[in-house]
Amino acid sequence: MGQAKETKSGAVMVVGGGVAGVQAALDLTELGYYVYLVEKSAAIGGAMAQLDKTFPTNDCSL
Amino acid sequence: MEAGRSPNIEILSNADLLELSGKPGNFTAKLQIRPRYIDAEKCTACGLCTQYCPRHLVDQYNEGLAVTRPIHIDYPQAVPASYFIDPKGCLHLQHGTCQICVPVCRSKAIDFSQKPEAKELKIGAVIVAPGFGRISTDTLAKYSYGKHADVLTSLEFERLLCASGPFEGEVKCLTDHRHPKRIAFIQCVGSRDLGCDNGYCSSVCCMYAIKEALVAKEHDPEVEITIYYMDMRTQGKDFDLARLKAEAKGIKFVRARVADVMPWNKQLKLTYSLLDGTHHFEGFDMVVLSVGLDAPADAKNLANIAGFELNHYDFCQTETFAPLLTTKPGVFVAGAFQGPKDIPESVTQSSAAAGIASALIKKDRNKGYVVKSYPKERELTKDEEVRIGVFVCHCGINIGSVVDVPLVEQYTEGMEGVVYHAQSLYSCSQDAQEVIKQKIKEHNLNRVVVAACSPRTHEPLFQETLKDAGLNRCLFEMVNIRDQCSWVHATEPAAATAKSKDLVRMGIAKARHIKPLPEQTVPVISKALVLGGGIAGMTAALNLAEQGFHTTIVEKGETLGGHLQHLSYTLRGDNVAQQLKEVSDQVKKHKLIEVMTNTEVAEVSGFVGNFSSRLVTRKGKSAKESTLDHGVIIIATGGREHRPEKVLGNEIKYSNKIVTQAELEKRLAGKAKDRAPESTVMIQCAGSRGDDLAYCSKVCCNHAVKNALKIKELDSAAQVVVLYRDMRTYGYAEDAYREAREKGVVFIPYSMENKPKIAGSGKSLKVTFYDPILREEVTMTPELLTLSVGIVPEGTEELSKLLKVPVNQDKFYLEAHVKLRPVELPVSGVYVCGLAHSPKPVDEIVVQAQAAAAKAAMPLVKGHVSVEPTVSSVDKELCIGCGLCESLCPYQAIRVTKDESGKRKAETITASCKGCGICASHCPVFAISMGGFTDEQITAQIKAFGETGNKE
Structure with a gap:
């Protein structure tokens, strides 16, 4: 097994890449932190990426 | 998508958290990254490999309604935009054969030699947001799910509606591809159901069922849709409006319990019982199960690794006044894992959690931050050819x-x-x-x-x-x-x-006519002003101060505490007074927080980063004025109990026999021996949901259940009857609703066609209502009548004019984007939280306040704000200084000042300008031009409309 070590200070780990995790990650970067966004599946997006349109603006959810 | 572009977010997909050690501010996380078998750097997402892959695999992204290949991408906008191989279906990874994809790939991205990779991260804080899990198929089986293909879950139905779904957005029966003429939705599947150990309400299903029904109706206006429900829980801001819209579009709502769904010729037979106990059945072409949100499948595992506790439903354990703290310090929670919730509330929690994490590790701020650099902007040469x-x-x-x-x-x-x-x-x-x-x-x-x-x-x-x-x-x-x-x-x-x-x-x-516009930045005063010293204002101020920013709380009353001072206990048994004291003590002690009581804002000028407010502090008859310069404003001005004079057509004279829930609570929390009335009738939606106020106040059902339980606790023989329209005890409050029923509290629904009647007062007080089970009118002479009245916002009309921010039809502040920007107002640098935004319970207020603080901290952290380049600009030569623009600007972004020669000229305050164009369109001498929308550009566009182009 390969081993990689990250030594970045001022970093936060967000577990879960759904809309909640992604929003937390984006906000953390706006507050001056580096973020590791850990997602167990192959892509981020979570359940919201499966939704067609959302109330009330009917925007596509991506 | 945006996350994929940020240089400060490293996405580790296909990754599992294995270990978390260390302490707040200094954690070490061990991860394992599973191989994609495709080099994400090389993959161009062309899709050729999927075409050649010989094996089929059920498409999880399409809820199993379609097939894909082991080598695939879920959807084209996916981040990372790289294909991957699902080892479950791959012939090479399972049997060592095939490898057809390897030579097919033109960018040579496929790499079967990839091995799981270990990774160790040093981090200061952790936010867990694993979302929610699926309701087990066992629970769905009683509705013939799995036995009949036209019984779908709501998520599967969502995929049917979606253009990227299995039928490209056409709603078709899965059995024979006919278009369904009749669709039924069954609510509360896997929610409010002890049969599957999910006693809670999932909070989102009523609303998404309405949305899906409306979209289906849009696809096919002929389709008949019936929603079978127990209570329609559309308690969110403006959610009831969606329900009314659905009713107006002909969607039927039937309050019933569905017993079962059975195949019936080509159709499905749905058997249900109404409130009066009668049984009925009806045939449908398609049945949609509104499935609830379960705890994430790996919740226990994650809790073990990260070291925090779960609640009795396997969601994350948290407290009312600290809703995002897990039991492990330094680990915070956000989203549906904290408790079932919809997108805006998840997004709000995420911002709040980010703010809390930011406060924890503020000494390391900007240490690991990567500033994105762009290549030097190429300047267009004069007369450069348009390409x-x-x-x-x-x-x-x-x-x-x-x-x-x-x-x-x-x-x-x-x-x-x-x-x-x-x-x-x-x-x-x-x-x-x-x-x-x-x-x-x-x-x-x-x-x-x-x-x-x-x-x-x-x-x-x-x-x-x-x-x-x-x-x-x-x-x-x-x-x-x-x-x-x-x-x-x-x-x-x-x-x-x-x-x-x-x-x-x-x-x-x-x-052809667009021109480059300069990027502008404006410096920010690193201070915040919070309007309102209730729980929302105090929480926001505390978070800002903990993040390191000086904050002033302006409270018009004499003390801190706000509306919450009228409450004594919460549904979960918290001592409100004690909690409130703890928070206000922290506020008073914090050296970065200044509290100004008996103070109001008289005037606000300036713009994001550079506000100046005139404050008036009153002491007896004297008033003292002061000025405060600050970069951001958080509105937390709260709300108060609405006391309608008329309830459901009955004139109300409040007395010691007719009280509101807050008054009852005060009495129940007192010391008197006989404080629990022998018999109480509670009327829900008193003055709400179209009675006097148009909206649902979200908290009154919980309030009634809370007080009913308190009465039962004090005197188990006391009689409590609750008359309601829909009991909206969403989330975990459903537990309390169930407990109240078990303890003998009687809940009887009323309809707006047959409202309860109130007569007499004092000893002769009578309440008459229709009992749908007995099917007759019943008259009671209760000792006490308690009205569950709604909440109205406090002073939003005046303040909204002062700050030039909009309010909605119910006088609550209108946020910038309901779903994605729930605590920001349209005017930059102004944020809202608490009851001023909409009625909500205290835990949601705390979260919203923390979210507002996190958002407000962003410009303070940066120290400057970037201004959109599409702003107006004034040609001083042409300007005649008439001032029309200044009088019309809705954002206070243009003003007339005297230039060096003493002539009146308009100027744009670029940091405030929203680029709406009102000034430019009204300027009588065409002196104002809009960046990106100049007259020249718009004229060219209009001219082109009249032409037919060069090829017709």
Whole structure:
């Protein structure tokens, strides 16, 4: 097994890449932190990426 | 998508957390990254491999309604935009054979030698947001799910409705592909059901069922839809309006319990019982199960690794006054894992959790932060030849199924200035951005036109791409052929295509005239002003102060505490007074917080980063004025109990026999021996939901249940009858509702056609109502009548004018975007939280306040704000100083001042300007011009409309 070590200070780990995790990650970067966004599946997006349109603006959810 | 572009977010997909050690501020996480078997750097997401892969695999993204291949990508906009191989179905990974994909891949991205990789991260804080899990299929089986293909879950139905779904957005029965004529929705499947150990209400299903029903009705106006429900829980802000809209569109709502669903000839037979105990059945072509949100499947595992506790439903354990703290210090929670919730509330929690984490590790702020650098902007030379690149988007089938995209693309060939044109399947995908960048270089483009969806959502993305390619981002023009063509002319493809051509021609005409605009930044005063010293204001101030920013709380009352001072205990048994004291003590002690009581704001001027407020402090008859300079404003002015004079048509005289829930609570929390009344009637929605106030106040059902339980606790023999329309004890409050019923509290629904009648007062007080089980009128003479009245906002009308921020029809502040920007107001630098935003319980207020603080901290952290370049500018030569623009500007962004020679001239305050164009359109001498929308550009666009282009 390969081993990689990250030594970045001022970093936060967000577990879960759904809309909640992604929003937390984006906000953390706006507050001056580096973020590791850990997602167990192959892509981020979570359940919201499966939704067609959302109330009330009917925007596509991506 | 945005997350995929940030240099400060490292996405570790296919990754599992294995271990977390250390302490707050200094954690070490061990991860394992499973192989994708595809080199994400090399993969261009062309899709050739999927075409060649011989094996089939059930498509999880499409809820199992379609098949895919082991080598695939879930959806084209996925981030990372790289295919991956699901080892479960791959012939090579299972049996060591095949490998067809390897030579097929032109970029040689497929790599079967990849091994799981270990990774160790040093982090200061952790936010867990694993979402929610699925209701087990066992629970769904009693509705014939799994036995009959036309019984679907709501998520499967969502995929049917979706253009990228299995039938490309057409709703068809899975059995024989006929269009269903009758669809039933069954609510509370896997929720409010002890049979599957989910005693809680999932909070979101009522609303999404209404949304799905409305969308289905849009697809086929003939379809008959019935929603079978127990209580319609549309308690969110403006949610009841959606329900009324659904009713107006002919969607039927039936309060019933569904016993079962059985195959019945070609149809499905749904058996249900009404409130009066009668049984009925009806036939449907399709049955949709509104499945609840379960705890995430790996909740226990995650809790073990990260070291925090779960509640009795396996969701994350938290407290009312600290809703996002897990039991492990330094680990915070956000989203549905904290408790079932919808998107806006998840997003709010995420911002709040980010703010809390930021406070924890503020000493390391900016230490690991990467500042994104762009290539130096290429300056356009004077008289540089216009070279336009046009990209026309299919948006899968969203545009492509209606508009003839290849034709539109070809149409631009040879147009003046157009040197390159292309189509793309999804122009918003990551790889499409790379293509645009590459083409800009290759063809030396200096203007880019994208014909796709709405600039409102996607313009920033393309502008960023331009910056990455070294172009000024204003050299971009977007043409919306989705909303304006494929959506509104969905049934007339030829007309939609013709209109797309017109719009593209016009966009190109404008693009010939667009010019680079300068990026501007404005410095920020690193201080915050919080209006209101209730729980919302105090929580927001504390978070800001803990993040290191000086904050002033302005409270018009004498003390801190606000509306919460009227409450004594919560549904979960918290001692409100004690909690409130702890928070206000912290506020008073914090050296970065200044509290000004008996103070009101008289005037606010300035703009984001540079506000100046005139404050008036009253002491007896004297008033003292002071001025405060600050960078941001948080509105937390709260609300109060609404005391309607008329309830459901009955005149109300409040007395010691007729009280509100808050008054009852005060009495119950007192010391008197006989404080629990022997018999109480509670009336829900007293003055709410169209009675006096139009809206649902969200908290009154919980309040009634809380007080009913308290009465039962004090005297188990006491009689409590609750008359309601829909009991909205969403989330975990459902437990308390169930407990109240078990303890003998009687809940009886009433309808607006047959409202409860109140007569007499004092000893002769009588309440008459219709009992649907007995099927007759019942009259009670209770000792006490308690009205569950709603909440109204406090003083929003005056303050909204002062700050020039909008309020909605119910006088609550109107947020910038209901779903994605729930605590920001349209005026930059102004945020809202608490009851001023909408009625909500205390835990949600705390979260919202923390979220507002996190958002407000962003400009303070940066120290400057970037201004959108599309602002107005005044030609001082032409300006006659009439002041019309100043009087019309809704954002206080233009003002008239005297220039050196003493002449009155208008000037734009760029930091406040929203680019709305009102000033430019009203200027009598055409002295004001809008960046990106100059008269020259708009005239060219209009002219192009009259032309037919060069190829017809």
